[in-house]
Every structure is written in structure tokens, then in C-alpha cells.
Amino acid sequence: LQFQEHDFLQLLGLDKVPSPQKFQPVPRILKKIFHDQEAAATIGVSQDLCFVKELGVRGNVLRLLPDQGFFLYSKKIPQASSCLQKLLYFNLSAVKDKEQLTMAQLGLDLGPNTYYHLGPELELALSLVQEPHVWGQAVPKPGKVFVLQSVPWPQGVLHFNLLDVAKDWNNNPQKNVGLFLEIFVKGHGDAGVNFQLEDTCVRLRCSLHASLMVVTLDPEQCHHSSRKKR
């Protein structure tokens, strides 16, 4: 029976029976897509399973990759306005060679309790790490900053398009050494803000949650739509 189960799991695209220690939280968008498809199937509505209409992209496999990076703590006195530094790392090995990446979206949730009422405005910077991080090194060697965004108030989950970056990582796995995230507090030094800074940063460390949503298209399972067009 186990032998047959293994064969069947391979048909499902799994190398072995997964045995997760605990279930990860499922983002709302994935739940919505799942429930919409389930509802359509129940009432017998035909669906294009190779197009994710909720995201507006072609694809038939959606993956939410958890961040496997870590916080960086500098022994030196950090820049006064720097609140948090983190290496973000996403393992793309689950994406099979034959799959085509059609979407890669970084989700950064700063948490609902990050801000005080009328608290300090945050700014976040994202850059690609150029070399693997060496243990004991304070900060990895970051490349050019490709995202610099002001976050003046709680905005829920922030999304960033990483499709080109993820494609590059997928084609050259050795290049995937992570992203460097740094969050600053704007207006640091103003009267009344200093005492909030430490609390804000501590809360931010506790509540920060990063994930990468990846949509891929398996050409073996999604070949009929191009035929239809012809």
C-alpha cells in the first residue's frame, strides 16, 4: 500500500508524504481562491484552472514560501534611525524545472500593533544581497536598493513585485542568497518621538512576517488553452 501511495503522490507532484510539524497560517487570498474554485466546482461551472483570475496571471500552482532568514544584530552602535535589519531568504527548490514562474510577490506584514496612535513614520528599504552571509558578519554585502518606501501609517500587508528577481534565482540558484531588509524611523530626533522608538522597533521585530507568493505554470497541465486560441 505504501508503495502505491508513493506512486500516487508522485503523480500529485510530491516526492514523499509531507509531514509538517504544524500548519502555517494560510493568507486570505489563497483561502479565497480555494473557496471560489470549490464553489464553482460544486455548481458545475467550468473554470480555466490555468488562469488565476484573482491575481490576473496565468498559472496553476500557487505556493506561499515562508521567510527562512534571520534578524541581524550589529555589535556597533546602529544608525540612530535604523530600527530593524533582517536577511530575508526564500527557498525556491520546490519549484520544478519545467514550471514557468508567472508571479512572485513579496508580502511584508509589519503587524497591527507596530504603530502607536500617531506614531512615528517608518521607511523600509530592500536590496539584493550580493554574497552569502558569513556568520559573525554584522550586515551582509547589500546591492543596490530596489525598494525604498515610506510607510506613514499601518497599511496591512505590503506587497512588492519580485518576478524578475525570482526568475533569476530560479535560473541561477547560487544567486539566491537573500534580500536585505532595513526599516528606519523617519523624523527620529523630534521631541516626544525618542521614547517611542525603542518600543516601536521591539514590537516590529515581534510582529514582522514576510512571505513570498509564487505562481507557476506547468506546461504539461496547461497546454490546452494555447491550442484553443489556435
Next chain:
Amino acid sequence: AALPAPNVSCKNLCHRHQLFINFRDLGWHKWIIAPKGFMANYCHGDCPFSLTTSLNSSNYAFMQALMHAIDPAIPQAVCIPTKLSPISMLYQDNDDNVILRHYDDMVVDECGCG
């Protein structure tokens, strides 16, 4: 020569039967987040020659049934799924990735002789 009429009651004829697959029974509830199970159904029943054409059969099934009547060593047409539909599954793999994927041919919608 006329072929003998089979002695088959209607309830034994090929048709779709309900089958709910509960992932807990397979131990798959440990990695499948949703659904908890699904109505997969299955096909079962006889495919007598006289009713082959009315049982959603393929032309091939008709020919096979005809040949079976002539030579019993050739097996009779069997009751099989003729229309299947996909389901979506939300699960977690060993790398803690949450995956939403569609799987074709998981639910039996219609049965026939083939």
C-alpha cells in the same frame, strides 16, 4: 442468430455510486489543509451487450461487447468513468510551503461502459 437477453436488474447496471474520500482515513489530514475530503464517486455495474448503447458507452465498448458475444474469451466491456472533474487542494509540504494546486480527474461525474 439472436443474442440471448441478459438477466440483469436495473440496479446492477453500470452507474455512478457515491464515495466520499475522507483524508483522515488515509492519514493525509496531517498535510492537507483543505478540503477535509471530497465526494470522489466510483463506477460499478454490469455492461450487458443489449444495453451497451444506452449506457453512455463508447463505440469501442459496443464492438467489444459484440466480440464478447461471439467469443466469450474476449472480456466484456466494463463500467468506467467517462467524465471526470478536477478538485483544488491546499496543503503544506516538508519545506513549510503552503501550496494551492488543482488536480485533474479526481471526481467521477459520469460512468459508462468502455
